[in-house]
Amino acid sequence: MxxxxxxxxxxxxxxxxxxxxxxxxxxxxxxxxxxxxxxxxxxxxxxxxxLADVGDLAGISDDGGAITIGAMTTHATVAESEVVTSKIPALAALAGHIGDPQVRNRGTIGGSIANNDPAADYPAGCVGLNATIITNKRELPAEDFFTDLFETALEEGELVTAVSFPIPDKAAYAKFPNPASRYAIVGVMVAQTGGETRAAVTGASQSGVFRAADIEAALGSGLDAAAAKEVKVSADNLNADIHASAEYRAHLISIMASRAAAAAG
Amino acid sequence: MTDTGIGASVRRVEDKRFLTGRGNYTDDIDQHGQAYAWMLRSPHAHARLNNVDTAAAASAPGVIAIFTGADMAADEVGGLPCGWQIHNKDGSPMNEPAHPPLAVDKVRHVGDQVAVVIAETKAQARDAAELIAVDYDVLPAAIDMNAALAGASAVHDDVPDNMCFDWEIGDKDATETAFSGAAHVISIDVVNNRLIPNAMEPRAAIAHHDSSTGHYTLHTTTQNPHVIRLLMGAFVLQIPEHKLRIVSHDVGGGFGSKISHYAEEAILTWASAKVTQPIKWVAERSESFMTDAHGRDHETHAELAMDADGNFTGLRVATKANIGAYLSTFGSSVPTYLYATLMAGVYTTPAIYCEVKTVFTNTVPVDAYRGAGRPECTYLLERLVNKAARETGIDPVEIRRKNMIQADQFPYQTPVALQYDVGDYPTAFNTALQAADYEGFAQRRAESESNGKQRGIGISTYIEACGIAPSAVAGALGARAGLYESAQVRVHPTGSVTVYTGTHSHGQGHETTFAQLVSESFGIPADQVEVSHGDTGEVQFGMGTYGSRSLAVGGPAILKACNKVIDKAKKIAAHILEASEADIEFTDGVFRVSGTDREMAFGEVSLAAYVPHNYPIEEIEPGLDENAFYDPLNFSFPAGCHICEVEVDPDTGVIDIANFTAVDDVGRVVNPMIVEGQVHGGVAQGIGQALLEGCVYDDAGQLLTGSYMDYTMPRADDLPNLNVGTQSVMGASNPLEVKGVGEVGAIGSPPAVINAILDALAPLGVDDISMPATPSKVWQAIQNA
Incomplete structure (x- = not known):
């Protein structure tokens, strides 16, 4: 360096x-x-x-209707948290499958979302669960936070301090990992929160995390897994690389959404 | 009496230091006044090198010296040599273009060395390297073998159509005759995917020149220190052996990639005399990806002729083998004598012809990688045999049984030079089928189908050749070295033993296995024996470790030296016990006058040898220290059967290995635990090749799989529990009756995996898939079917 x-x-x-x-x-x-x-x-x-010594950036709190996770909270802490595993097990499971044990014990939720790697898991978790991103200046919905590949709404010097997740009625995350890097080739967070069904997809798109409207429509209020599997997702604007074609990623969006919906029950 | 001899699962004595961070790896060594080298490497796959301007870099902080190819050329430094000369079909020798350690006129692959910067710290050397201005004329890259053969771009200006050599083996006419009378001809095209070895320890070196004595010492991560001394000393730097010491203590994995004599070794050794201080270089992981010799990379078209009864009557093979940008040390032997000589497999095919075109491309050189030629051959044969079974409607088990060499046919002369010494393939095959519960497969398939999964089973029956020998035969085939091995067994005065072996352990457990040989021979506990290797200043000579040769060639050398020790010790015991030498028996570590209770323990005799107060001093000299060289009678021929069972998820293409069975004939087993571990490791690499690993260059010659983000190394959770066993016939080519185990796992397993996948997908209409069979590729194959 x-x-x-x-x-x-x-x-x-x-x-x-x-x-x-x-x-x-x-x-x-x-x-x-x-x-x-x-x-x-x-x-x-x-x-x-x-930021390691900024003590009040780490920690998990249960606010009743939502769980707030400090930006410097590690993936391992989220994965093992009693609050998260009991209230939003889908989020704990997502955190528990990021990288490897070394990464999970160093990497943080704030660092992950500020980086906005298009194949990272947390962006799908945040958008799917309709999280609010809290910074030193403002609060904004996750959907407005992730703007493009490695791009966020953060202004110069703006610091993510926490992420607040409303507790969903049902949720599950299904990830198809890249065999080499174990980042998501496709990862889908399916969640139902306050009557709204969301399917947020990471890994697939050329512009980062997105909500798959046709999948959400198929899932409906009953989280219909079979219907989601039948959706023919367009391969337009999806990534293609040596690991997966755009068509394969499009197909996996339906499959992973369906599996997440089935797991969410 | 000892319970640490041959056949005991003695715990590996080397593991304590490996597992507690006390290994002595090259990067663990620091020398007084040590400087650091950074290699400036080409970012281009192919470019003319016009000017390398080092002026700004030379005045950067901490810089001691900067050297380019022109500096080495001015010193008349030689090129890196190739150790095996292959001849073309017309009898002319292969093309051997120059391989300067630092590029002179052109760079020929991404990562080719352009300059070396030597500085007080590694960071300073790297910073300075960024200040070197290189004027490149980028040339079109020859990457695809077919385009290269069509003359796309000349990697070497003096090599027409990039052809290194066009070689053949076998009887072409007899093979043509077999095909003209065939009832069935089965043809196949296969690619043997290019692999990047990825030893856990990156390559490293420290060179030191003592100007007062003229001695050079090079610590380096090599599998064969004496070979490096010979190649670098004699061919590259003109340093005689007595002034050049190569040290290679603990090495963290080689898999063949640390056989080659690498440019950095010569660059550092040469430069150490220029700067008069030790120089250290340690590869970054990304340098390992782009400069360690890669493995495999064949494209093959093959045809099998059969009669109406399903007997194999002829085999015709045409292979294109990628040799990379330069001829690496043994790169030419891998796609020839280590590949095509195994084309009979375990079958009685009477007529075989194989031709191999070897191609220069703008990629890193290709050389031996675990199995080296035999996995490529086995994969081709076992895919072809399975295809023959499918196309003729004969069961894959029956077609193998019908064509297999039988136990009473040995020695068996193949049509491709090798003579198999001994074996019993049908018994190993049957044992594997039973261990895999082949009979119960149909029921397991039905269960999978009821869960929406496709299940398949795949067989691979393989043979391989280890311990390339004898030297006279290897020499006749083009080897530029002997392939014997040496050992020194030094018994110390109180009876403990140090063994010096010319082989090299880089994870194989020689310190344990070889101690067991001595334990068995002398009847003393293995912990009384220490094995030393890797230092040309200590070990008399050696050819190193590759091709599963260490036990098959190095073991008998140790045995021979042990027998010399026993012969001498009997003379000493006879003198002291006042008996005739012919009456001395040696059993369980005790010398005894036959039929009496007069005896001496091993340690008593060794003490007498070093304290010769009562000693036959007029007949024999004091001391108990013997040397031996051993050149085998023949290759040894491990064989076996691997059976893989997979479950495929048709929705995603994900493959789950449900069962994997390996039954290997490795001859006599010295340490069953180490043998099992070797098979596990080999199978892991074989499954890696079949499902996960694949090197990809783009058309411009940039390495797309240059890190673990894109190159899939097998991880523990990619592998199933392995059902591993041995079914051995004692070897006949060496007195230890061993065959070799280091590579069998990587040789036998890939076709078993792919055959299983194709069996699973056959009902969906899929009849071909290439390695690595990634989920994406499997899904696409299902879509295309």
Whole structure:
């Protein structure tokens, strides 16, 4: 990696101040994407502002109708949390299948969504479960947060502080992993929250996470798994690479949505 | 008496240091005043190298020196040599274009070395390398073998149509006759997918030159230190053996990829004399992907002739083998003598003809990778035999039984040079069928179908050849080295033993297995024996470890040295016990005068040898330390049967290996636990090739599978529980009666997996699938059917 200035922030304000005073500062959460990128010399930030010591960014709270997860909460913590496993088991299961044990014990929900890798699991979890993304400046619905490949609505220096998930009536996440990287080739979060059915898809689209309207229509209020399986999803604007064609991804959207719906019951 | 001899599952003595982080790997070594090297590598697959401007980099912080190909050429450094010369059909020798350690006029694959930067720290060396300005004229890349053969772009200006050689084996006329009279001709096209070895430890080296003595020492991650000393010393750098020491202590996996003499070894050794301080280089993982020799990469068309009764009467094979941008150390032997000589398989096919065109492309060199030639051959044959069964309506079990060499036919002369020494293929086959519950498959298939899954079963009956030998035969076939092995057995005064072997252990467990040989021979516990390898300063000579040769060739050398020790010790015991040498028996570690109670323990005799107060000093010299070289009578021929059962999810193409059975004939088993582990590892790599691993270059020669994000290494959860057993006939080619086990798993398994998938998908109309059979490919095949 190239040289950079390292600062361990002591509070949110300290972190934001450090970022704004840096030439090209980058927040460091779990570092599971950023550090390998630096090691490959594919990025050259002037400053890294480490959030590890900002204590109030980590933790899970149950607000009755919603669960709020601090941005610096690791995937392993979410996967094992009693609150999450009992109230939104689909989210715990999603977190429990990200990467490998090392990644899950370092990687964080805030880091993941701020990076918005188009094959990451959390974007589908957030959009499917109709989460609210909370930053140091505002709150915005997940659907408005994820804007494009590796692009979010975050402004320069804006810091994700937490994600709030309303407790769904039913939900399940079905992921078809890339055999090599274990990122999602297609991952679908199917959820019913307050009467609304959602199917959010990660891994498949050229522009990142999206809601599959035709799948949602087929699922209907009864989460009809058989109907979802029959939907012929268009391959237009889907990714194609050495691991999967656009047609295969389109097909897997129906299959994974159907399996998620069946698991959600 | 000892219970740590041949046949005991002694725990691996090396594992304690491996598992507790106390291994002595090359990167664990740091030398006083050590500098660091960074290789500037070509980002292009093919380009003319006009100018390499190092001026700005040379003045960067910490930089000690920068060298380019021009500097090495000015010193008349030689090219990296190839160890096996192959001849064309017309008798002319293969094309051997120059392979300079640092590129001179052209770069020929992504990752080709352009310059080396030596600096105080690795980061400084890397920073400086970014300041080197290289003027490239990018040329079209030759990537696809067929385009390369059609002359798409000349990888080497002096090699027409990129053809390294056009070779043949077998009787062409007899084979044509067999085809003209055939009742059935079955034809197939298969690709043997290119693999990237990915040893856990990346390659590394530390070179040091002592200007006061003229000694060079190179620590390097090699499977064969003496071979590196010979090749690099004699052909590249002109350093005589007595001034060059190669050290390769613990090595974290090789799988063939650490046989080759690599450019970095020569660059560092040469540069160490220029900068007069030790230089260290450790590959980044991404450098491993783009510079370690790759494996496999064949395209083959083959036809099988059969008579009306289903007997194989002829086999005709045409293979194109990718050799990469340069001839690697043994790259030429893999698609020829390690491949086509096995085309009889375990079958009695009387007429065989195989031709191999070997092609230069702008990709990293291809060389031996676990199995080296035999997996490619086995995959082709066993796919073809299964296709023959399907097209003629003969059961896949019956077609194999009908054509199998029988136990009373040995020695069996094949039509492709090799003579199999001994074996019993039908018995191993039957044992495997029983272990896999072949009879019960129909019921299991019905159960899968009721769950919406497609189930299939696939068989592979294979043979392979280990311990390439004897040297005279290998030499006649083009090997530029002998393929014997050496051992020194040094008995210390109080009876403990150090064994020096010319083979090299990089995970195989030689320190345990070889100690068991000595334990058996001397009747002493294995923990009284230490095995030393990997240092040309300690070990007399050796050819290293590859081709499952260590036990089959290195083992008998140890046995021979042990027997020399026993012969001498008998003379000593006879003198002290005042008996005739002919009356001395040696059993269970005790020398005894036959028919009496007069005896001496092994340690008493060894002490007498070193404290010769009462000693036959006029007849024999003191000490108990013997050397032996052993050159085998023949190859050894492990064989066996692998059976795979898969369940395919037709909705996703996901393949679940429901059962995997391996029954292998590896000859005498020294350590059953290590043998089982070797089969497990080999099968894991074989399943990796069949389902997961595939190297992909794009048309411009960029490596698309250059990291674990895109190259699928098998993980534990990709593998089933393995049902592994041995069914051995004692080997006949060496006195230990061993055959070799390191590669059988990787050789036997891939066709069993693919045959199982094709069996599962046959009801859906799928009749072909290529490796790796990824879910995406399986799903697409179902859609296309």
């Amino acid at each position: 190239y040289n950079f200035n390292y600062k361990k922030a002591s509070s949110r304000d300290d972190a934001v101040a450090a970022q704004s005073s840096a030439d090209d500062g980058s927040y460091l959460a779990g570092g599971m994407t950023l550090i390998p990128t630096l090691k490959q010399r594919l990025a050259q930030p002037s400053d890294l502002i480490d």
